Amino acid sequence: MSHHAPHHRLVDVPGGRIHLVEQGTGPLVLLVHGFPESWYSWRHQLPVLAEAGFRAVAIDVRGYGRSSKPREVDAYRMLAHVADNVGVVRALGAETATIVGHDWGSAIAANSALLRPDVFTAVGLLSVPYAPRGGPRxxxxxxxxxxxxxxxxxxxxxxxxxxxxxxxxxxxxxxxxxxxxxxxxxxxxxxxxxxxxxxxxxxxxxxxxxxxxxxxxxxxxxxxxxxxxxxxxxxxxxxNRYRNVDRDWEDLAPWDGAPITQPSLFIGGDQDASTTWLADAIKAYPRTLPGLVSSHILEGCGHWVQQERAFEVNRLLVEWLRAFHVA
Known part of the structure; x- marks a missing residue:
């Protein structure tokens, strides 16, 4: 097992502070949870990614756990989450990171990669497929x-x-x-x-x-x-993340229909409405995620993929990460 025990810390970012748990050394992999969860949702991934030669970092998204909880609803707009993630990478002394998200974290990860391709050089999406900004309010x-x-x-x-x-x-x-x-x-x-x-x-x-x-x-x-x-x-x-969907739609208007071109990964469960309802978004991946390395729908799996199927998700994550991180 890894010699690096998981380490809790608070880092300052321009929007406040973010609580994170890190394990391992190597290329940075930032893990972003969804609703209603915590850094703890990645407890099965942290040691395995560390063992595989990566610096795995799971955050509490703003509004959760020990991270800042601003009062104003608009403090939870997507742009603020992207800025938090950039701030975390900087606070950790890194230039770039792979970002992996689940549920709302998947949307946060996708938008982080879309808006800051200079920082987020690869993106993994769990449960919620990438669908570019568009359509009605x-x-x-x-x-x-x-x-x-x-x-x-x-x-x-x-x-x-x-x-x-x-x-x-x-x-x-x-x-x-x-x-x-x-x-x-x-x-x-x-x-x-x-x-x-x-x-x-x-x-x-x-x-x-x-x-x-x-x-x-x-x-x-x-x-x-x-x-x-x-x-x-x-x-x-x-x-409050849900209370910003219209604000995000306005904020992200310059990226209407934009693809994410970095190396990407998708993992969903075939019993998860977040995955099955968005089947059309998955079909559109050749256009919307042209850098897609692999896409997997796990049979008999619900919404909480990295917890329901930790072993399988860990294997897929490590295989994908190794595809563009030569040891």
Whole structure:
């Protein structure tokens, strides 16, 4: 095993501070988690990447964990996340990095690579495919996805305080239901109402299904780590990412339809709506991700790919990294 134990530190970036955990030495690989998670989502990747000869660094995205949690909603715009990532690379004394993201972290990683190709020389995307900026205003598009009596979860998350009021009274129970609802081994049957829609006037957790067991990848102790972070921070910082979708669409107008040309990787799960709903985005990869090295859809895998299928994801990540980092 690696001689380098994981090391926690806080680094200053122009927008505040970012908490990170690093392990290993070598070319920098920056790992960016999604909603509602933590640096801890990469606990299975850090030692393996370190052992393979890389400096693996998992951050708490702003609004999460021990990173800064600004008050203003617009402090969570995509441009701020990109700036944080550039700041982290600089604070670590590196010129360039490979960036890998999951869920919202995938979008943050993609935009970091798109806006700062001088810093982010390769990009790995987990669960959420790259789709260039375009189309109608996002909240208008999401409003059309919902029916008369229910709304798309991103629309439900828009109003400040609504989702917080649902989640914060029982953070641990809510997280358990959310993680289980999107995991291949515990997700409700296909005829169960989708977790991705909320009945008007209802709550997302109404759709969780029976909370009888945790998914196999999530031990009680792991859930304690996640719950402890959100019990301390609250949910607003995490939810504010969703509250910037229109602002991002405006900010990113200069990159409308732009491809990402660096060496890239995609890994999704065939039971994950984040992957399957965006099948057209994956089909468009020859145009939108011309530097794609490899793309993988894992069978029988849900949303939490790097935790549900740690061994497989680690193998794919290391193979991909070695393709353009000659030891």
């Amino acid at each position: 996002p909240t208008d598009a999401f409003a059309m996805i919902g029916g008369g009596d229910e709304e798309f979860y991103v629309s439900y998350f828009q109003e400040e305080g609504t989702a917080e009021a649902e989640i914060e009274p029982d953070v641990r129970g809510w997280l358990a239901g959310f993680y289980a609802g999107l995991s291949a081994d515990t997700m409700p049957s296909p005829d169960h109402p989708s977790l991705h829609f909320v009945a008007r006037g209802g709550r997302m957790s109404d759709r969780f299904g029976p909370a009888s067991r945790l998914p196999s990848w999530l031990a009680e102790a792991d859930l304690d780590v996640y719950a402890g972070e959100f019990e301390r921070t609250g949910m607003t910082g995490a939810l």
